Amino acid sequence: MSPLNDIETPHRSKPARSLKIATATDETSNSNSSSSLRKWGPAMLAVLGVLALNAYLLGPTGHKIPPLSDQAQRRMQLGAQRTADALALTYNKKSEAENVRNFKQSRNLSEEEGGVLEYTRRRHRALGEYVHVDVSDQFSLFGKVTVSLIYFAFWVFLMFPNWFLPIGRPGIALGGGLTMVVYRYILTLSGDGPTFYAEKVIIMEPLFLLFGLMLTTIYLEKMERGGLFDKLRESLDDPINWKRSAKIMAMSTIGSAAVMNDSVVLIFSGVVVDLCVRHKVANSLPYLLSLATTANIGSALTMTGNPQNILIVSLAYDDISWMEFASNMVLPVFAATAINTIMMFAYYGNELFPGSSGFVENMGILFGGNRTPEMLAQEHAYYARNSNANANMDESNVNVDVTVPADNGQWSLWSKIQVCVVTMFLCFFAAGFDVCVVSIVAGCVLMLVNAYKRQHYDPKPDTTQYDADGNPLPPKKTYDIDGNEIVSAEEEEELITESETTLTEVDYGLLLLFIGQFILIGSFNDTGVPQAFFFATMQGCADQMTSVPCVYWFVAVITILSNIASNVPVVQMLAATFPYATPYDWMQVSFSATIAGNLTMLGSAANMIVAFQAAKVGDRTFTSERHAPFGVPSTILALYGGTFLLTLVHFSPECSEKLGDCD
Numbered sequence: 001m002s003p004l005n006d007i008e009t010p011h012r013s014k015p016a017r018s019l020k021i022a023t024a025t026d027e028t029s030n031s032n033s034s035s036s037l038r039k040w041g042p043a044m045l046a047v048l049g050v051l052a053l054n055a056y057l058l059g060p061t062g063h064k065i066p067p068l069s070d071q072a073q074r075r076m077q078l079g080a081q082r083t084a085d086a087l088a089l090t091y092n093k094k095s096e097a098e099n100v101r102n103f104k105q106s107r108n109l110s111e112e113e114g115g116v117l118e119y120t121r122r123r124h125r126a127l128g129e130y131v132h133v134d135v136s137d138q139f140s141l142f143g144k145v146t147v148s149l150i151y152f153a154f155w156v157f158l159m160f161p162n163w164f165l166p167i168g169r170p171g172i173a174l175g176g177g178l179t180m181v182v183y184r185y186i187l188t189l190s191g192d193g194p195t196f197y198a199e200k201v202i203i204m205e206p207l208f209l210l211f212g213l214m215l216t217t218i219y220l221e222k223m224e225r226g227g228l229f230d231k232l233r234e235s236l237d238d239p240i241n242w243k244r245s246a247k248i249m250a251m252s253t254i255g256s257a258a259v260m261n262d263s264v265v266l267i268f269s270g271v272v273v274d275l276c277v278r279h280k281v282a283n284s285l286p287y288l289l290s291l292a293t294t295a296n297i298g299s300a301l302t303m304t305g306n307p308q309n310i311l312i313v314s315l316a317y318d319d320i321s322w323m324e325f326a327s328n329m330v331l332p333v334f335a336a337t338a339i340n341t342i343m344m345f346a347y348y349g350n351e352l353f354p355g356s357s358g359f360v361e362n363m364g365i366l367f368g369g370n371r372t373p374e375m376l377a378q379e380h381a382y383y384a385r386n387s388n389a390n391a392n393m394d395e396s397n398v399n400v401d402v403t404v405p406a407d408n409g410q411w412s413l414w415s416k417i418q419v420c421v422v423t424m425f426l427c428f429f430a431a432g433f434d435v436c437v438v439s440i441v442a443g444c445v446l447m448l449v450n451a452y453k454r455q456h457y458d459p460k461p462d463t464t465q466y467d468a469d470g471n472p473l474p475p476k477k478t479y480d481i482d483g484n485e486i487v488s489a490e491e492e493e494e495l496i497t498e499s500e501t502t503l504t505e506v507d508y509g510l511l512l513l514f515i516g517q518f519i520l521i522g523s524f525n526d527t528g529v530p531q532a533f534f535f536a537t538m539q540g541c542a543d544q545m546t547s548v549p550c551v552y553w554f555v556a557v558i559t560i561l562s563n564i565a566s567n568v569p570v571v572q573m574l575a576a577t578f579p580y581a582t583p584y585d586w587m588q589v590s591f592s593a594t595i596a597g598n599l600t601m602l603g604s605a606a607n608m609i610v611a612f613q614a615a616k617v618g619d620r621t622f623t624s625e626r627h628a629p630f631g632v633p634s635t636i637l638a639l640y641g642g643t644f645l646l647t648l649v650h651f652s653p654e655c656s657e658k659l660g661d662c663d
Helices: 001-060 070-087 093-101 115-130 142-159 169-189 204-222 226-236 243-258 261-280 285-299 307-315 322-347 357-367 373-396 411-429 435-456 509-525 530-543 550-565 567-576 583-598 603-617 624-648
Strands: none
Touching: 001 204, 001 550, 001 583, 001 624, 070 115, 070 322, 070 530, 093 115, 142 204, 142 509, 169 435, 169 509, 169 603, 204 226, 204 322, 204 411, 204 435, 204 509, 226 243, 226 411, 243 261, 243 285, 243 322, 261 285, 285 411, 285 583, 285 603, 285 624, 307 567, 307 583, 322 357, 322 583, 322 624, 411 435, 509 530, 509 603, 530 550, 530 567, 550 567, 550 583, 550 624, 583 603, 583 624
């Protein structure tokens, strides 16, 4: 071989090396593309499916929208006449404020008291003066645009807080609220907008409820080891991943229907994270999604499941009973729960079915009782860990006192007290008492019990100091100004108060988060942009929103508005815009506004609570970027599946009996 060949040999190898690098880069790029497609593909297909379905039913330009039916036209005429007659009534100005405030109690007035017309007048005043005050005509175009831009900027900040400075959602929401207050004041001075009354847009009931629930939850968890909270945690535990997820979903669905979705997620967010830590789960997102999504779906079943349902029953023109509400919702909620569960098991099959080869084997595990080697290893580790824990407990527990908690399944005195308080809480809630008052009272009762327990039963903290060899040091002597020794009596020992311990664990940041959001949303709604969006998108379907095929476009619009302007303000807007909506109309509004909460992180308060509570204990996997790929397709499928069933099977009338169009 010539020297020339020796010199050229290295140069011949460089293109091959470059080719290898380029090939590896292409493979990485293709892998990232396929991963992104797998992650976002179902969401994009679901959105395209919604657009295609509505384009087919209504036409690309809406030319297939059916004309108003005779019944719809008659309802509009009766409604306009009823409003005019009600406003023409004379009233006692002295008692007017109280009557309007308590208009819900006037739904069944006698003829001597004014009957339906007097109820209509009071309700009309309440809808116009309390629920929604239309001040959009007082904004200039500049004011509307700039307020909307500020709102959407902070909406993005709240949706993706990790993209910006590490302030956190409570700080972002509070900063956004204060920014909106200052800017609205500037608009008022410049004549581009009306006066903004920030205190009126802050809804106090959810804040009181959250504070009471946090207080109750903290004392249920911190009062004793092995108490009621730990027993609830054990009831959800299971060595098999998919069974643990199924238990969480079942508990969340039933609990949200019985109490309220915010209550359930506030109590069990920490429990779910603790279970994930106990089982050394690498990805806790499926379990947190199991809790949040089914809490929203289950809350759609009853009128007390979430704030918007409570508001709907209060603002509806006709009576809607608890049984009527639940009977309409049972089939759609069951279908939505089934769809969400199937989506969960399919989308997170690798995490919930470790070692499984795919969908077919997952079905065999679900219905055939099969196990993979990885699942068997998890079971063996779980039972071995429990056996060791029980053995250690038996060695340490020699004398058992009724007031001392034990991990062997027995109920201590304090656990029984917790059960009594929780049972009374549920009974008062079911009896119709104000849930805010009930939750705060329950927390205060548990606070008193915990303070008494710590003072009289808990062991006193050991203040003995030790030297380097472990020998106890004599107590330090103190002297007065004259050099005399001060003998401190044991009974004069300073007590540790609840303000120094448990009350400091209340998540005041979560309350600030909701206050800031209320201010942002209230200012945005003042501009009239959500109302304009509703009528611009609904067009001819606005006055027949729940009739087929308009209902399928209606639920899409409500879903968008619920995630942008929040579901409670959307319900308030619809109540003021369509004051004589039928009970069936409200069933569709309730279902769509509730299920829409699963679409994005900001879609419902339950999602925000889960994310906040999980982050508080160090788990930050529940983010907007990770929520949306599952939330979008699951929500759309559950929403349209349930809506289809609700249009086929419903028990609420498609007319208003009080308005008189059911004849």
